[in-house]
Ligand SMILES: Nc1ncnc2c1ncn2[C@@H]1O[C@H](COP(=O)(O)OP(=O)(O)OP(=O)(O)O)[C@@H](O)[C@H]1O
């Protein structure tokens with residue numbers, strides 16, 4: 005696949021005696037949605053961290069849009085157009101919902117702000133505010149725009165994280181179990197937002213999920229990870245029919 | 259080789275005490291969740307009690323039992339109950355400030371209660387301190403050294419037995435591994451952590467008693483130094499391993515004696531020994547980050563629960579205020595809203611900001627008074643307050659806005675002051691130019707501190723900056739070209755052309771202008787894009803980098819700006835006093851600065867200014883009291899520390915929120931436009947078939 009947006013090759017990572025990732029390769033095409041599933045501890049979160057640079061991989065290369073990114077600092081990779089959410093949510097405590105989106109929007113532009121702040125009391129530009137407004141509407145969070153995230157329900161908090169990752173029109177969204185802790189209605193809403201964004205912006209998505217209905221709704225292709233290895237790749241139906249996958253999930257007796 | 263041996267052996271008793279401190283610190287840190295800096299103070303209190311009891315004719319063994327097994331754990335338990343139990347899960351700053359406050363307050367309280375200092379030289383726990391009992395090789399071993407070493411060996415043996423062989427020891431090891439997991443097994447982690455407090459307090463008390471005879475007079479500052487060595491030992495143990503902390507402490511004791519033996523005389527060399535903890539901290543702290551400092555099960559917390567503590571503060575504020583204009587500081591720290599609900603009429607706007615109105619009125623009256631009827635020495639106090647206000651503003655920026663805890667802010671201020679004086683004296687510059695240059699030098703120092711500590715946050719960062727302050731005290735400031743040792747540096751009053759600021763009123767005005775400039779700068783940063791980035795970094799560094807913020811660079815910048823502002827404040831202070839000595843801004847001052855501004859309010863400009871004025875005014879009014887009550891400030895300090903755990907947003911913001919609420923109620927705007935509650939918990943799915951793979955509730 006030559007036109008891959010993200011191309012990871014032979015990523016390995018060990019933690020002490022644990023092999024979290026073993027020579028794993030993953031391609032994500034432009035606009036493609038790839039699901040990643042696997043039992044707890046399979047290495048899914050570690051894969052995300054290695055791709056984005058939060059955890060440096062022991063071996064392997066990562067390319068984004070044809071450029072090697074594995075030596076770049078995390079913030080630069082993100083500015084290239086990769087948005088990400090966290091399984092264990094990482095919100096900016098004490099900041100409002102709107103500020104979360106605004107920070108992400110402004111960080112993507114990436115200009116130095118100190119002098120601007122000092123010289124002309126830099127207020128967010130009209131354009132930035134418009135982007136924030138429309139994101140709030142898309143997420144259905146306009147009512148809560150001025151609330152600190154600390155008091156949001158889990159479902160809303162996950163939406164804020166998703167929104168923050170979507171600011172600055174990333175070309176790739178990496179979502180780590182966005183539905184964990186949500187109820188069915190909230191999950192459905194999440195799925196429709198992801199689908200909307202994909203349709204309107206052509207954003208590629210890597211979705212780590214345990215909830216297979218959500219995965220089935222969103223992804224084009226499914227990868228199964230087990231002990232840091234790629235166990236199976238294919239359409240959702242194919243993969244779930246695979247004998248090895250069933251064993252990995254349900255134990256050898258199944 | 260035998261030379262090395264001769265240097266090393268006398269280091270062992272020191273090492274023993276360091277090791278005891280380190281072990282105690284790790285014990286409470288792991289079992290009770292608090293890195294208890296008040297440990298040094300607990301050691302001092304027991305040491306003091308021991309010497310007094312012996313002076314009153316008690317036999318040493320009885321005095322030892324009372325001080326070590328009675329008073330020690332008592333103090334520990336009281337602190338646990340009153341204070342530390344409540345802040346177990348709080349943010350690093352909220353955990354740090356009370357223990358720092360107690361470190362300063364507790365010895366003073368003890369001295370006030372005692373009423374005097376002991377008349378006898380502190381005795382050893384057993385044996386005669388000065389007598390040499392035998393020689394190891396050619397090294398004479400005195401009773402002091404023997405008693406320390408023997409007592410430590412006994413305690414360590416007892417600890418090993420306790421941990422290996424007794425049920426409570428096993429439980430404690432389990433709690434140290436993971437309090438949460440232990441509770442799941444039906445063990446009361448609270449009881450176990452109380453036991454850990456008792457145990458570690460006994461250890462602190464023992465260290466305090468053992469150490470006493472090293473000094474002819476008991477002095478809290480020596481115990482703070484001891485604490486710093488203990489911290490270094492705990493860091494070698496990566497905050498987690500008791501044996502490693504033990505070995506680390508011993509190693510440090512030996513190493514510092516060897517250093518002292520081999521190094522030539524001179525400032526750098528004599529400074530190097532007390533700075534050894536700094537080197538250790540810088541080398542070892544990064545490793546402590548690699549390991550999970552917390553409970554391995556910490557990940558199992560539902561995310562919202564971790565936020566709940568702060569949400570409570572927010573709700574309290576929202577309930578009180580009824581509205582949230584952009585002045586309202588919800589959780590104390592620079593929380594802004596994007597759309598301030600601007601009222602239409604000026605009157606209405608003023609009513610929405612009663613705190614601002616009150617602040618300006620009081621401030622204006624104070625300035626008017628200063629310029630008309632205030633007596634010269636109170637004018638001096640007010641000017642000092644302004645200088646400290648500027649230094650506090652540097653902490654507002656660094657700690658309040660961006661969440662970086664600095665325990666070396668006084669070093670920045672000191673360097674700024676020294677540099678300003680040196681430039682003015684040697685280059686014949688006006689002090690105003692000197693002040694700018696001093697600020698610039700301090701900013702450079704800020705970068706020097708920021709760069710090696712980029713990967714640290716929270717407690718490790720605080721400790722690294724503390725170590726840095728020690729380094730500055732011992733190696734940088736004693737030099738003739740910096741702080742000129744005990745003599746200090748003359749810092750002249752500035753002149754601009756024909757205008758001289760020698761008169762106290764004109765200097766007051768100058769200070770006011772500088773304050774306004776600095777406050778304006780901090781406000782512009784806080785309200786601007788950079789303030790938002792800083793708030794993001796404070797909220798979650800991981801998330802900040804992954805939205806594209808260059809967190810490392812931001813940290814270097816904010817450290818530089820903050821250090822520069824502190825430097826300007828220090829220069830202003832020096833110029834006011836006419837001279838500046840290293841002790842005016844030693845590391846203890848850094849601790850005091852952080853505690854004071856945190857208590858008064860890190861969340862706003864006014865908090866810093868009020869902190870400066872209140873702090874100097876208190877110092878001044880207490881200086882008129884008889885000597886016996888000199889420690890009263892420290893007592894106040896301790897009480898304020900207690901209140902801080904309830905109101906981490908600080909006194910100013912707390913009262914401000916109350917005032918806003920009151921005015922809101924009086925003007926009938928009570929809760930009218932508060933948005934509906936949306937913080938109901940997410941419902942668990944009911945009647946919805948889920949794919950079996952969904953591992954909700956466990957996996958998060
Ligand atoms: N920082 C770390 N230190 C040590 N081990 C780690 C670290 N991070 C992950 N691991 C280990 O690596 C393995 C993979 O973890 P990872 O979090 O990537 O799994 P996962 O697939 O995301 O699991 P889950 O479904 O539970 O989220 C696990 O065995 C985990 O214990």
Ligand SMILES: [Mg+2]
Nearest residue numbers: 048049050091
């Ligand atoms: Mg995971």
